[in-house]
Amino acid sequence: MNTEDSSRTLQAHSQSAEPGLRLPASGLVLRAPSLDDARHVHALVQACPPLDVNSLYVYLLLAHHHTETCVVAQSANGLLQGFVSAYIPPKMPDTLFVWQVAVHEGARGTGLGGKMLSHLLERPILSGISTIETTVGPDNAASRGMFASLARKRNMQITESALFEMQHFGHEAHEEERLLRLGPLSACPG
Ligand SMILES: CC(C)(COP(=O)(O)OP(=O)(O)OC[C@H]1O[C@@H](n2cnc3c(N)ncnc32)[C@H](O)[C@@H]1OP(=O)(O)O)[C@@H](O)C(=O)NCCC(=O)NCCS
Structure with missing residues (x-):
């Protein structure tokens, strides 16, 4: 590892302590996550309430099995500013289920969340x-x-219906999670 790589790794390790950068979404690289990204994704999600923080193992699995349907947004200094996890449910091959979308506080309001979703939808x-x-x-x-x-x-069109209700979360104090369905999806207007 050269000095530059090592310094980027150190920056990425301190992701959760970084204030984040207000960069235009266009200044970021959007790509599929690798196993090396998983711990930084975990830290990013921790910094993005009200998201549920899953175990690091979950983010490793996403990077391993679902990398083609997940996105990370990385700034020039190596820090992760955004993440989307999504997958195609086994019995619904025409549906993309978007699980978590996280944008670092300092990068919000620049269109990054929407850009990551559009980036995903453009993948062959x-x-x-x-x-x-x-x-x-x-x-x-x-x-x-x-x-x-x-x-x-x-x-x-968007339809909304009940899905995971409070009682489904048992003793965990968790709000209900309502299902949004968006469709039908047409080609990007450009
Ligand atoms: C939700 C989240 C990912 C949005 O990221 P973002 O990069 O700031 O969103 P964008 O800039 O791409 O905005 C996309 C649209 O959402 C709207 N939007 C963004 N934040 C909003 C807010 N707080 N209230 C209302 N609308 C909002 C924007 O106005 C924009 O609409 P437009 O295209 O018509 O202008 C980000 O706020 C976040 O990480 N929140 C914490 C975690 C979370 O709640 N994730 C979502 C659950 S999976």
Whole structure:
């Protein structure tokens, strides 16, 4: 590892302590996550409430089995500013389920969340996708705004229904998670 690589690794290791950079979303590299990204994704998710923080092992599995349907956004200094996890449910080959979207606080409001979702939808492996599903908490205005914006840009309808209710989370104090379905998906207007 050369000095530059080593310094980038150190910066990435201190991801959770970094204030984040207000970079235009266009200054970031969007790519599929690698196993080496998983611990930085874990730290990013920790810094992005109200997201549930899954175990590091979950982010390793996503980078291993679902890398083609996940995205990281990396700035020139090596720090991860954004992450999307998504997968194609086994019995729904035309559906992309978007699990978590995280944008570092310092990079919000620059269009990065929407850009990562659009980047995913442009991947050839997802050319057969006609429906996007996700779940949202009742009060997550940012998440709802981001998916509403995507639906507007792609001329999709959104339907909302109950899915995971409070009792499904048992003793964990967790808000309900409602299902949003966006579709039908058409080609990007450009
Ligand atoms: C949700 C989140 C990913 C949005 O990221 P972002 O990069 O700031 O979003 P964008 O800049 O791409 O905005 C996309 C759209 O959402 C809207 N939006 C973003 N934040 C919003 C907010 N707090 N309230 C209302 N609308 C909002 C924007 O106005 C934009 O709409 P437009 O295209 O019509 O202008 C980010 O706020 C975040 O990481 N939040 C914490 C984790 C979380 O709640 N994740 C979502 C659940 S999976």
